[in-house]
Amino acid sequence: MILKVKNISNIGGEVKAPPSKSYSHRAVILASLAKGTSKLYDMLFSEDTLASIRVCKALGAQINKKDGYLEVIGTNGRLHNSCDGPIDLANSGTTLRLMTSVSALSDNEVILTGDESLKTRPMGLLMDALKPLGVETESLNGDDKAPILIKPGYLGGETNIMGNVSSQFISSILISAPLSKCGVNLYVLPEFKSKPYVYMTWDIMRKFGIRSVKAYYLKHDSCNQEHQSCRIDEFKIKKQEYIACDYTVEGDYSSASYLLALIAINGGSARVKNLFRTSKQGDKFILDILQRMGATIVRGDDYVEITSKGNLKAIDVDLSNAPDLLITVAVLAAMAEGTTNITGVAHARVKETDRIDTTCRELEKLGCCLEEHEDGMSITGGVSSGVVDSHGDHRLAMAFSLIGLKHDIKITNGEIFDVSFPDFIETMAKLGFELELV
Ligand SMILES: O=C(O)C1=C[C@@H](OP(=O)(O)O)[C@@H](O)[C@H](O)C1
Ligand SMILES: C=C(OP(=O)(O)O)C(=O)O
Incomplete structure (x- = not known):
């Protein structure tokens, strides 16, 4: 048209x-991972956030539109994929990236895909960073892009990732890390672009009960210490539960x-x-x-x-x-x-x-x-x-x-x-x- x-x-x-698109995605995903029932006020219902709601439902969260809020009955981290084939995330890069790590918490395989544009979005760095955490993924077309098959099993441990392609990879690992078997230490290598989105992730994780997250700046050994862009960011996330809450999405x-x-x-x-x-x-x-x-x-x-x-x-x-x-x-x-x-x-x-x-x-x-x-x-x-x-x-x-x-x-x-x-x-x-x- x-x-x-x-x-x-x-x-x-x-x-x-x-309402904020980024916070709406995160609110429904965290509420779906949480223990208990969350009420989400002022959620954005757009094509992209509907994709997040769809995949969270497929993985076991009960999500109901009530008068004035979205009710999410969380899974307490126990996900099970009820969808036979690929889950269609349409045009939503945020959903694809955040849910790639989260899907590894499911006790069975998950396939995430989307429209022609979504199938061009880079995924390789995230897939590589998940490997040392025990998470096996496979790009079904062999091009490091969606459709992505994610296998069950999320051990945790230590990994690193370049920060210059998408901060969504970092948010993805942070969100899923508390529910891994032993927690995650994540090193982000410079340059770290779109960083405020990671602060948003961390901000809402705290609202949903996550306490044990530490972030540091480390200096890279081989770098000139004066040079700001050589700083490595480190996140340490211990194993812990998400707790349901009432949450209002800001503008x-x-x-x-x-x-x-x-x-x-x-x-x-x-x-x-x-x-x-x-x-x-x-x-x-x-x-x-x-x-x-x-x-x-x-x-x-x-x-x-x-x-x-x-x-x-x-x-x-x-x-x-x-x-x-x-x-x-x-x-x-x-x-x-x-x-x-x-x-x-x-x-x-x-x-x-x-x-x-x-x-x-x-x-x-x-x-x-x-x-x-x-x-x-x-x-x-x-x-x-x-x-x-x-x-x-x-x-x-x-x-x-x-x-x-x-x-x-x-x-x-x-x-x-x-x-x-x-x-x-x-x-x-x-x-x-x-x-x-x-
Ligand atoms: O995490 C998020 O909610 C988003 C992160 C940004 O992507 P990049 O980190 O890939 O720049 C942004 O462009 C996107 O619209 C939303
Ligand atoms: C890049 C955007 O979104 P996403 O990465 O979620 O597709 C956007 O909204 O401009």
């Missing part, structure tokens, strides 16, 4: 940010980036509720970015206010820790005065699409002047009307729709926002930006 602008009127107002800064960018580009002001000042989400970084580009940001305890005159200026920005902001920032750059340099996001090439490539190709279709780099891009402000394609990437569809504020733009395969932000059209409409799917 084509996503396009229907009407624009009085941009601004007040909206609630949708999502990545989804909110589209709401805030709308005001920044157009001009006007808005309040976005459900965004917490103390959040561990790395994508909070969007607030600094918008401020540096010329918007005014006021941070409340549980909301953000933005005011903009609509005249944005270019910046230099390193997105190593906030790769999901890439396409939002690229669109802001295309609508700003001057040349914005985006660096640090080579790992955005292995997401739903190669986001550096797809973003550059689609911006070029709109006449944008840019240079593509291995780990980012330089974008000089200035675009015109045109037709672009989402390539089946939810973030591309949502971010590019904002260009519709100033130019006639149509996005083919535009319905894909359901992956992370099912109420995208309704929420944008509340701010006066009416989109439609035709």
Whole structure:
């Protein structure tokens, strides 16, 4: 379907940010591993988080939608796969990565697969890191990608992994480690990208009763001690139980980036509720970015206010820790005065699409002047009307729709926002930006 602008009127107002996708995945997975019954409030029900609910049910958790919350009757770590064939995780990289280690806690084999995009996501480093922990996995197409067969038996012990491809591998081992036979010592070798997602993992593990986790920085012997990037991170997780709890999912800064960018580009002001000042989400970084580009940001305890005159200026920005902001920032750059340099996001090439490539190709279709780099891009402000394609990437569809504020733009395969932000059209409409799917 084509996503396009229907009407624009009085941009601004007040909206609630949708629930965090990352915390929703983690909440249902941890509640499924826990002893007892959890109540999960304000869960995100998007295509991706539904994949996590589906696999947790297949492995034995009882999950029921109640009035106002999701009830999860946990397994106390005793998983059994009731699914005969592969479990379909659709487009969700987080579910595939987190559940690869968790599936090894099942007393029978599990096969995880997904759509054509998910089958391109790298898995080799995680599979290799699980081996020393006694976990046997097999890529059924022999390409280190899904479908992945995971065999039962999770001993634990010591392992290491490179941190430069996906932090989801590290979150995966951390989440499963307390239920291994003897606990896990995990060494993360530099560079460690997307690190805030691991802080989020650790944050919610504590809410579900995990106490015995220690994290250290170690210096690599052969490295120059002065050099920050030579630091190795070590996590020590003892064997222990997850305990059920009542948990409310906070708002999502990545989804909110589209709401805030709308005001920044157009001009006007808005309040976005459900965004917490103390959040561990790395994508909070969007607030600094918008401020540096010329918007005014006021941070409340549980909301953000933005005011903009609509005249944005270019910046230099390193997105190593906030790769999901890439396409939002690229669109802001295309609508700003001057040349914005985006660096640090080579790992955005292995997401739903190669986001550096797809973003550059689609911006070029709109006449944008840019240079593509291995780990980012330089974008000089200035675009015109045109037709672009989402390539089946939810973030591309949502971010590019904002260009519709100033130019006639149509996005083919535009319905894909359901992956992370099912109420995208309704929420944008509340701010006066009416989109439609035709
Ligand atoms: O753990 C998570 O919830 C996520 C981690 C990030 O991936 P990488 O660690 O692969 O960058 C991010 O891009 C993804 O949308 C969600
Ligand atoms: C990369 C993303 O998600 P995932 O890795 O879960 O597919 C995303 O939401 O932008």
